[in-house]
Amino acid sequence: MLNFNAHLGFQFTEKPFLKRFEAAALAGFRAVEFPTPYDYEASVISDLLKEHQLKMVQFAAPMGLTKGLAAATSRDSEFRAGLATAVDYANRLGCTHIHLMSGTNITNELSTDSQTYLRNLRYAVDYLADQGITSLIEVISAKEMPGYYLCNFDLASPVLDAIPELGLILDVYHAHLVTGDGLGALKAWLDRIQHVQVADWPGRHEPGTGHLAFAEVFSFLDAVGYEGWIGCEYRPLIATNEGLGWLNKWGVIPKSGLRSSKENSF
Template sequence: MLNFNAHLGFQFTEKPFLKRFEAAASAGFSAVEFPIPYDHEPSVLFDLLQEHQLSMVQFAAPVGLTKGLAAATSRDAEFRGGLVKAVEYANRLQCCNVHLMSGMTIAGALCTDGQTYLDNLHYAVDYLADHGIKGLIEVISATEMPGYYLCNFDLAEPVLEAIPELGLIMDVYHAQLVSGDGLGLLKHWIDRIHHVQVADWPGRHEPGTGRLKFAQVFSFLQRVGYEGWIGCEYRPLIATNEGLSWLNQWGVIPKSSLRSPKENSF
């Protein structure tokens, strides 16, 4: 059975951010993700998660204006200091996954370097592991985020080989953009994938609105026994609730039955 979580940065944006937790729970989700929790006190977010019986799947370490700092030269101290804050939030939100974003160049404001990236990831993975947290990376297409350092799988491959403890977020939409074969990359990297995200291509809307073969994507994940979460990181074509019907064929069950991603499905 597959386990789908809401992405509060993309879904339910018709509502103020703090109201999206209730909206996600009312729609039947038992888990959420969003990249930046730091605009709110962790106690506020924790109370909302508890009130609506939601689990927190993953969020990013502090990213600044450059969408991350892991690959930023001469900013090691800032990146590593941000991990302290990430651990504080992860512990309070009972979240065991933190995305270590590489960073992007904005008008020359950030210089990136492969060795810096590798060194920082080694440090981060060890530091997070000491607190029971797994570090994750994600390939993000330059089409969606121009200047992002980790923009293809040729860059990701040596990093994943060098750091076996590092997990991979496989966003099928980004994978399609960078390779033209999102399903192929999903199959190739399945042993390293710790979290999946979905959106159709083109348009980045709900599965079923574009040309990606999601029946094959989800059937493959079922066949290999994938037990992690699948984040709905897409831009709803109309309103969020109106576009959730695509989930029905993948085993929607009452929210009261949803708990651990290893035991249930959305």
């Protein structure tokens, strides 16, 4: 059985953020993710996770206004200070995976370079490993995030080769935008993948609303025995609960009948 988690930055946005934990649990999810918990005291998030019996799958290290700092030239000290904050939250939230976002260079506010990126990632992987935390990176399409440094797999490949302990978030939607073959990217990088995210194309809505072959994606992950989480990082086409029918086929069972009978087909 595949394990799907809610993404509270994308799903249940009909509700105030702190109410989304309950909504996710009532919809049948056992885990959540979202990029930044730092707007709230860690105890607030921790209490919600415990109350609703949810696991925190992953979140990002502090990223400032530039969508990350890992590749940011001359900002190593800021990046490293952020790691200490991330570790504090991870320990208090029971989370063992942290996303190290590279940063964007679309404005003059930030410059990026490969040597800085590799140096910072080496430092972060060792620092976080000492705390029992796995470091993650993700290739994010420039079409969705203009100026993002880690925008293709040609940039990711040498970094992953150089740092064997570094894990990969594989977002099938971003991989499709970057390579034209999300399933192919999933197969090619399977050995390094620590987390999967899904959204259909076009539109970045629920699987089954577009043209990506999610029946093949999920069948492949099931066949290879993938035991990690699959994050639902999509923009609901309709109200979140009404669009969750596609999950029934893959083993996520609602707790309270909130899920609509309107099911997307593959």
